[in-house]
Amino acid sequence: MDRLIGDGDAVQVTDGSGVQAVQVPIMTFSADTVNKVISGTAPPDIISVQPGSPNSLQISIGDATYQVTTDNNGTFSLNLSNNAYLAGLLGTLRYTTPSGNQVYKPLFAAELLARGQLADWRADTILGQPDFTQITPNEVVGNRIFNPSGVFVDRSARPNRVYIYDAGNSRVLGLNHLGIVASGPKCG
Secondary structure, three states: OOOOOOOOOEEEEEOOOOEEEEEOOOOEEEEEOOOOEEEEEOOOOOOOOOOOOOOEEEEEEOOEEEEEOOOOOOEEEEEOOOOOOOOOOEEEEEEEOOOOOEEEEEEEOOOOOOOOOOOOOOOOEEEOOOOOOOOOOOOOOOOOOOOEEEEEEEOOOOOOEEEEEEHHHOEEEEEOOOOOOOOOOOOO
16 A cells, blocks of 8 residues: 655665665654744754764755754754745755665645734635635635725724725725724824
8 A cells, every 4th residue: 555654654765785674753843934933843862963964954945955953852943034935935854864864854834824913914804705715717815816996994993994895806805904094194
């Protein structure tokens, strides 16, 4: 039976002259795309910063590769705050075992779907369609608009509520977490 190789599996590999078993370590990660940090777990006590050396860990994401160390519990944290963005990037975790075998795990930095936070730029309400999942023939999704034809700011609510007429999708989007009009003749 074919299946994906998972954490904790033992895999038999050959180099053409012999067969050996490689233990696939448990490696987890979490990508915080807001703070631009990748953290997770890997084998404990990785201290080598030499690429590809035995018992080393590398994270490749976007077009850059970083050497990562772990503590005695196997936790690691990689700060990527100097990067312009992290969301949507693909990469790999590459662990080199003490015997020199390399184990790869795919990494994807998915953007967290956070609604209801100040300045999240996501609609809180949709009028004219049942929910945020409906896709039109133009392949427009809930956080994109197609042919916007009007904007109304309701200053009676705090924070102010903004309604956008999304003509191409036959709907009105309501956003209430963008902030308030702080100055000018129509502040409030």
